[in-house]
Amino acid sequence: xxxxxxxxxxxxxxxxxxxxxELKVLRGVDLEVSRGEYISIMGPSGxxxxxxxxxxxGLDKPSAGRVYIDEVDIAQLxxxxxxxxxxxxxxxxxxxxxxxxVMTALENITLPMIFAGVGHDEAVDRGLKLLExxxxxxxxxxKPFELSxxxxxxxxxxxxxxxxxxxxxxxxxxxxxxLKTGKEIIRLLKEMNRNHQVSVITATxxxxxxxxxxxxVWIRDGQIERIEERANLDxxxxxxxxx
Amino acid sequence: xxxxxxxxxxxxxxEAFKMSLRNIRIRFGRACIVSSSVxxxxxxxMSIFTNTVIQQALxxxxxxxxxxxxxxxxxxxxxxxxxxxSLSLLVCVVGITNAMLMSVTERSREIGTxxxxxxxxxxxxxxxxxxxxxxxxxxxxxxxxIGGLGMLITYLxxxxxxxxxxxxxxxxxxxxLFSIILGTVxxxxxxxxxxxxxxxxxxxxxxxxxx
Ligand SMILES: Nc1ncnc2c1ncn2[C@@H]1O[C@H](COP(=O)(O)OP(=O)(O)OP(=O)(O)O)[C@@H](O)[C@H]1O
Ligand SMILES: [Mg+2]
Numbered sequence: 001x002x003x004x005x006x007x008x009x010x011x012x013x014x015x016x017x018x019x020x021x022e023l024k025v026l027r028g029v030d031l032e033v034s035r036g037e038y039i040s041i042m043g044p045s046g047x048x049x050x051x052x053x054x055x056x057x058g059l060d061k062p063s064a065g066r067v068y069i070d071e072v073d074i075a076q077l078x079x080x081x082x083x084x085x086x087x088x089x090x091x092x093x094x095x096x097x098x099x100x101x102v103m104t105a106l107e108n109i110t111l112p113m114i115f116a117g118v119g120h121d122e123a124v125d126r127g128l129k130l131l132e133x134x135x136x137x138x139x140x141x142x143k144p145f146e147l148s149x150x151x152x153x154x155x156x157x158x159x160x161x162x163x164x165x166x167x168x169x170x171x172x173x174x175x176x177x178x179l180k181t182g183k184e185i186i187r188l189l190k191e192m193n194r195n196h197q198v199s200v201i202t203a204t205x206x207x208x209x210x211x212x213x214x215x216x217v218w219i220r221d222g223q224i225e226r227i228e229e230r231a232n233l234d235x236x237x238x239x240x241x242x243x
Numbered sequence: 244x245x246x247x248x249x250x251x252x253x254x255x256x257x258e259a260f261k262m263s264l265r266n267i268r269i270r271f272g273r274a275c276i277v278s279s280s281v282x283x284x285x286x287x288x289m290s291i292f293t294n295t296v297i298q299q300a301l302x303x304x305x306x307x308x309x310x311x312x313x314x315x316x317x318x319x320x321x322x323x324x325x326x327x328x329s330l331s332l333l334v335c336v337v338g339i340t341n342a343m344l345m346s347v348t349e350r351s352r353e354i355g356t357x358x359x360x361x362x363x364x365x366x367x368x369x370x371x372x373x374x375x376x377x378x379x380x381x382x383x384x385x386x387x388x389i390g391g392l393g394m395l396i397t398y399l400x401x402x403x404x405x406x407x408x409x410x411x412x413x414x415x416x417x418x419x420l421f422s423i424i425l426g427t428v429x430x431x432x433x434x435x436x437x438x439x440x441x442x443x444x445x446x447x448x449x450x451x452x453x454x
Contacts, residue, residue, distance in 0.1 A: 054445075054446075054447035057359070059355075059358075059359065059445060059446040059447040059450075060445045060446070060447035060448065061445065070247075072248050077248060078250075079363065079364065080250040080251045080252075080363065081248045081249070081250055081251070083251035083358070083361050083362065083363050084248060084249045084250055084251040084361065085248055086358070086359055086360070086361050086446075087251060087360060087361025088249075088361070092359045092360075094356075094450070096352075098352060098355075098356045098359075098450065099356075100353055100356065100357070101353070102265055102266060102269040102270070103265075111357075111360055112360040112361055114254065114258060115251070115254065115360055115361035115362055115366075116361060117252060117254075159360070163361075
């Protein structure tokens with residue numbers, strides 16, 4: 001089977017102007033992600049992971065270079081198409097969960113469906129199934145502040161899957177969670193990745209994440225330092241932990 | 244399958260209404276603060292309208308004794324009143340813009356997240372403008388009543404219940420409606436700029452911005 005590329009970036013650069021000084025955060029990143037692949041992006045703090053995610057996710061515009069999602073150059077899209085893409089093709093998971101505080105768990109999950117034009121009853125139906133899938137069936141009517149961090153992140157994962165996206169972008173999904181909860185979240189992501197043929201791209205400092213990844217991309221100073229296949233990983237883990 | 248991108252459609256207004264209502268209900272304290280700045284402006288406006296209307300009605304048809312006591316300092320205050328009303332409404336607009344700016348900035352991350360989930364800028368604008376409009380409506384309803392009744396009570400205290408026979412209620416009602424509409428419109432206008440600023444921000448920036 002020929003591999004189907006869902007994300008392709010070509011020479012993506014991003015500069016920020018800090019007063020008069022130009023800060024070069026991404027210095028030309030080329031990456032291809034196939035359908036169903038699980039990729040971890042590792043790199044020291046400040047290396048540009050979040051910035052790169054924002055480029056892939058259509059959440060910010062690169063200063064140079066191109067981003068293709070399902071072979072579509074997202075720079076060519078108008079506001080309506082971009083919103084459509086964010087709504088249906090990509091699911092976002094954040095380190096800080098970013099649930100809408102005034103909405104219940106269920107409402108948070110059905111929100112992207114409502115944006116996609118799904119009817120209320122069907123949205124609730126699907127929302128309940130998703131909540132069950134992430135193990136929060138009893139928390140349907142709870143507001144984010146009534147949930148633990150791990151539970152909030154589960155809701156966020158369910159929300160990311162609301163419109164059956166092709167890509168999940170998870171920026172340090174375990175960054176605010178304890179070890180055990182973090183493991184559960186990783187397991188959940190891997191499960192979804194396997195069962196739904198969705199590509200998962202995570203940024204992380206979390207070495208547990210390496211176990212489930214198909215490839216690991218190391219970023220340093222806004223450039224890809226190296227890319228490793230899972231098969232060659234085991235040796236490196238120890239080395240990293242020493243860093 | 245590759246290469247297919249559709250266009251996001253605008254949600255029906257009732258969705259935006261539902262979300263605005265929920266925001267007001269849940270952040271009721273905040274809503275009251277915004278409303279109260281409208282309330283004060285409209286109360287002042289309505290009290291001056293009421294004063295003018297009652298005064299003129301009494302000068303025209305009222306009992307002789309009241310006419311005499313009114314005639315003393317009546318007509319020359321008109322220009323000053325207009326000036327005061329304009330000023331108070333201006334303060335109102337600035338107050339609302341400020342309150343909305345805070346409320347929108349506070350929810351920057353929420354706006355960014357909604358855009359990640361597929362919200363159009365227009366939808367975000369709608370939510371906030373409806374929210375502000377409803378806060379303005381509430382504030383104006385209450386403010387108009389307070390201002391109008393307050394002025395009426397002042398007259399009653401000074402001249403007694405006899406004046407109730409001379410008050411043009413329909414005219415007052417018209418001014419009340421006018422004040423409500425004005426208060427609501429001002430609230431929406433005051434919210435346009437801050438809302439526009441946040442709605443068009445790139446989601447990454449909106450989420451990043453900490454308050
Ligand atoms: N909007 C912005 N304006 C100015 N500088 C920015 C902006 N966004 C990011 N940066 C800078 O870009 C650099 C990379 O930031 P980024 O958030 O991508 O790092 P990261 O790899 O995600 O780090 P971490 O692991 O700590 O999350 C940092 O030096 C940061 O200060
Ligand atoms: Mg980051």
